[in-house]
Amino acid sequence: MSPSKEKKGESVPSLDVPSADQVVRHVALLIERGKLRPGDRLAPERELAQELGVSRPTVRAGLHALAAMGVTESRQGAGTFITEGPPRLGAGPLSFLAALHGFTRDEIFEARKVLEVGAAGLAAEQGLTDRLAPMAEEVTGMFANLTEPQTFLVHDVRFHRAVAAAGGNPVLLALVEMVSSLVYETRRQTVERAHDLKESAEMHRRIYQAVRDRDPERARAEMARHLDLARMAQASEEAGFLPSKVVGSAS
């Protein structure tokens, strides 16, 4: 079954496939061929090691890499599983990039603006009525927690997620969540200083109404305006509070 067991010192030492990558490629192949679907369990490490002709630590290295990419999850005693649930991109890689290259708050908000304005437009165009309820719910949650900044923030984040979801594009949703999570950690530390939570809730409500009314242009405009104001609000919250305006907390 496995003619790949080549001796090392052979005449042609050209094909050097890093063994750890072999595991990743193997899993990738199984996924592409549909043999592995979300929630499925992978073969035990010991079996994988034998199948691929590598040692167990090598298999483990590959599985760690897959786990870091959010592809798999391992539970001691149970097994290794393909990640279930909605498509998500881990925030880790972006967080590291942010910390390493010193992304600024403004840059991140600008990226959010592009993503979320687009998502809001799509949401209004699609007009999927069953996606409206989650948005409305979060707006309600915001108005109900004007004096509880932390709770308010949770509804805030979930509202933006709901808008992206209403866009109906899983790729965009994954990107929005990845970038949003970059801001979330920072924001959680400064939201206590926020004033005008009411004004923020009103803006979210206007975004919701625009989507509900299937008015893409208004949805885009309201989202753009909201993110601009949110950016400035956070800037003032951070004033003299955080040592640097550089974001980045690796998960």
Added chain:
Amino acid sequence: MSPSKEKKGESVPSLDVPSADQVVRHVALLIERGKLRPGDRLAPERELAQELGVSRPTVRAGLHALAAMGVTESRQGAGTFITEGPPRLGAGPLSFLAALHGFTRDEIFEARKVLEVGAAGLAAEQGLTDRLAPMAEEVTGMFANLTEPQTFLVHDVRFHRAVAAAGGNPVLLALVEMVSSLVYETRRQTVERAHDLKESAEMHRRIYQAVRDRDPERARAEMARHLDLARMAQASEEAGFLPSKVVGSAS
């Protein structure tokens, strides 16, 4: 320096920190504190193992995870280094997501549209003249290779990268590259069937001109139009060629 050396069977077994994550967190901390910058070399695995009080295989597992996130690169005999170069997000995670959840070509193009239309708008607004040359160069390369589809495609991809770069936002650039790379592999297999390469080159030229003229609205419109046409073009190229319209080739 490290009082974290807790015995396992102690009276309070509550704090179970998966050892592999310890390595990731350790590196993350060093990065956040500015002790590690792109290009720097990490301590040797054996030293890290001793510092953190874990075994070397565990350290290796953590380093593999970091490598999978694109944070580090290891070179046998030399050491492990923080990834250098421009901020990049690996395409691996998105590829897996695409394969697992069956993202369609249309969904990916829609996401590209949001990202790249936004980037084109930013590029035109910024008007950084020193970012124009790379774009012009790729357009020239496309016109010079109308009969060489593979070469044409390379310039095509690089043009879109150049536009995103001209937007001046590293976050957006990283996202554009990540999503674009999803399409690239598929496209490379079908581009031979393309006709109207000349028309495609013309469209790119118009995008360039709009950015050069600092006309954001036109830049957005041209990019949107281009991506719509490119989507349809690829659909016809794929007709009866690829077994499925589902994208996804994990790197």
Added chain:
DNA sequence: TTTCCGAATTGGTCAATCCATATGTTGACA
């Protein structure tokens, strides 16, 4: 039939060892 315990399964970790590659040093040779 229900409940509980224990064996088998499986991931998590460690230790020791060897190999492959890169790098720096040293010594021989021109």
Added chain:
DNA sequence: TGTCAACATATGGATTGACCAATTCGGAAA
């Protein structure tokens, strides 16, 4: 004296073997 090749060292890559810890599931007992 200068240059280059061979060797020693540092470091990541991988293996073997073993043991621990958490989960799962089946069989025994109530």
